[in-house]
Amino acid sequence: MADVAYYTKEGLEKLKEELQYLKTTGRQIISNAIAEARDKGDLSENAEYDAAKDAQGHHEAKIAKLEEAMSNARLLDDSKLDLSKVLALSIVKIKNLKNGATMSYQLVSESEADLKSGKISTASPIAKGLLGKKVGEVIEITVPAGKIDFEILEISR
Numbered sequence: 654m655a656d657v658a659y660y661t662k663e664g665l666e667k668l669k670e671e672l673q674y675l676k677t678t679g680r681q682i683i684s685n686a687i688a689e690a691r692d693k694g695d696l697s698e699n700a701e702y703d704a705a706k707d708a709q710g711h712h713e714a715k716i717a718k719l720e721e722a723m724s725n726a727r728l729l730d731d732s733k734l735d736l737s738k739v740l741a742l743s744i745v746k747i748k749n750l751k752n753g754a755t756m757s758y759q760l761v762s763e764s765e766a767d768l769k770s771g772k773i774s775t776a777s778p779i780a781k782g783l784l785g786k787k788v789g790e791v792i793e794i795t796v797p798a799g800k801i802d803f804e805i806l807e808i809s810r
Contacts, residue, residue, distance in 0.1 A: 658722065659729045659741045659775075664765040668726065672719045675712065683709045722764065736808050739783045741775050746807040747783070750791065755806065760784070779803075 660668065687709065690702035729742050739745050739760065746757045758773045760783065766774035773780050782794035783805065791804045 657725050657727055658762045658764070659727050660762050660765065661742060662728060664762060665726055665728055668719065668723060668764065672716065672723060675716050675719065679712055679716075683712050736810065738785055738787050739805065739808055741784075742810065744809045745783055745805060746809075747803045748806055750802040750804055758783075 683705065686705040687702065690699055690705045693699055693701060696702050736743070741760050741762070744757055744759045746755060748755045756771075758771055758779065760775050760780045761772045763774040763776055766772050766777070775781070775784065778796050779794055782792050782803070786792055786805055788805050788808055791802055793800050793802050
């Protein structure tokens with residue numbers, strides 16, 4: 654059994670939309686490519702047909718993966734988050750005690766992670782170090798660059 658993944662409403666909606674697209678438009682595109690390649694003659698020596706069938710296999714595998722993700726997806730209601738400690742979907746403001754830099758991150762599922770928009774995966778080293786901690790705590794987190802001490806300044810949603 655796969656791990657349960659927690660999603661925001663927007664993240665779950667995006668997952669549903671992608672799955673719907675792959676099942677409808679995506680399958681139609683693949684089907685058209687197979688039909689076009691089939692019309693070009695002998696299938697035993699038709700590289701274009703082989704490539705289209707291979708693409709179909711990859712496409713169906715992606716659909717199966719997304720369906721599994723949907724079956725293990727759980728919607729989190731961020732209005733009911735406990736703000737006393739860091740949880741999935743929390744927005745955490747932290748301070749790097751070495752250089753004084755402050756940053757804010759929202760802890761989200763792996764598929765929703767986007768560092769540019771300040772969303773990090775709950776499976777990342779920083780998020781793992783933050784989960785369950787409270788405002789004012791100083792924690793040491795091992796990142797690729799080494800160990801860094803962070804202070805949790807604020808938890809919000």
